[in-house]
Amino acid sequence: xxxxxxxxxxxxxxxxxxxxxxxxxxxxxxxxxxxxxxxxxxxxxxxxxxxxxxxxxxxxxxxxxxxxxxxxxxxxxxxxxxxxxxxxxxxxxxxxxxxxxxxxxxxxxxxxxxxx
Amino acid sequence: xxxxxxxxxxxxxxxxxxxxxxxxxxxxxxxxxxxxxxxxxxxxxxxxxxxxxxxxxxxxxxxxxxxxxxxxxxxxxxxxxxxxxxxxxxxxxxxxxxxxxxxxxxxxxxxx
Numbered sequence: 001x002x003x004x005x006x007x008x009x010x011x012x013x014x015x016x017x018x019x020x021x022x023x024x025x026x027x028x029x030x031x032x033x034x035x036x037x038x039x040x041x042x043x044x045x046x047x048x049x050x051x052x053x054x055x056x057x058x059x060x061x062x063x064x065x066x067x068x069x070x071x072x073x074x075x076x077x078x079x080x081x082x083x084x085x086x087x088x089x090x091x092x093x094x095x096x097x098x099x100x101x102x103x104x105x106x107x108x109x110x111x112x113x114x115x116x
Numbered sequence: 117x118x119x120x121x122x123x124x125x126x127x128x129x130x131x132x133x134x135x136x137x138x139x140x141x142x143x144x145x146x147x148x149x150x151x152x153x154x155x156x157x158x159x160x161x162x163x164x165x166x167x168x169x170x171x172x173x174x175x176x177x178x179x180x181x182x183x184x185x186x187x188x189x190x191x192x193x194x195x196x197x198x199x200x201x202x203x204x205x206x207x208x209x210x211x212x213x214x215x216x217x218x219x220x221x222x223x224x225x226x227x228x
Contacts, residue, residue: 004158033216040220040221041220041221042120042204042206042218042219042220042221043159043204043206043218044218045215045216045217048215056213056215058213058215059215091158091159093158104149104161104164105161105216106161107158107159107160108158109156109157109158110157110158
């Protein structure tokens with residue numbers, strides 16, 4: 001498809017487990033972003049990649065959260081020792097560039113993560 | 117504290133009515149965007165405004181960026197049931213590291 005693809009669309013797991021969320025950006029988009037959206041809130045920035053490197057990870061809430069983008073395309077958001085407060089929709093977006101350009105971000109449909 | 121305050125939080129109106137949604141901040145933004153999000157989907161960009169006082173129209177939707185670039189409004193004329201959704205404003209500001217920051221959104225429901 002032509003859009004940002006996120007898998008799985010839904011993930012239910014128990015507290016304490018490890019989860020991986022995958023994002024496949026639009027082909028050719030060098031910038032990739034992860035956001036978290038809680039119920040009744042707007043998306044909240046987590047981390048941004050320019051190519052393979054994390055250019056800004058200031059939004060990651062703690063060291064249980066980690067993200068990689070080893071080949072500059074697909075990205076994986078990893079959450080260790082999940083807690084009930086991690087339950088949210090995790091959104092991924094991609095764009096042609098980041099700072100200094102006005103290219104829009106294109107969002108995927110998100111992964112709805114539920115921690116029981 | 118929300119960096120971008122949206123009002124109202126929820127709006128339920130009849131088909132054919134007009135409405136305005138507001139997005140306010142104490143910070144200056146280099147650009148401001150409006151998105152629409154439907155349940156189970158990601159936000160979809162409607163418009164980007166970058167110049168203070170700028171007005172953009174998209175069919176029945178009119179977007180305005182405040183002169184001081186601290187606020188914006190979205191006006192919908194003759195709302196349709198298909199306009200139902202969550203409307204999010206988001207801005208880029210040097211004050212917040214040039215990251216895209218979102219408001220909490222306005223849930224719009226248009227009844228037929």
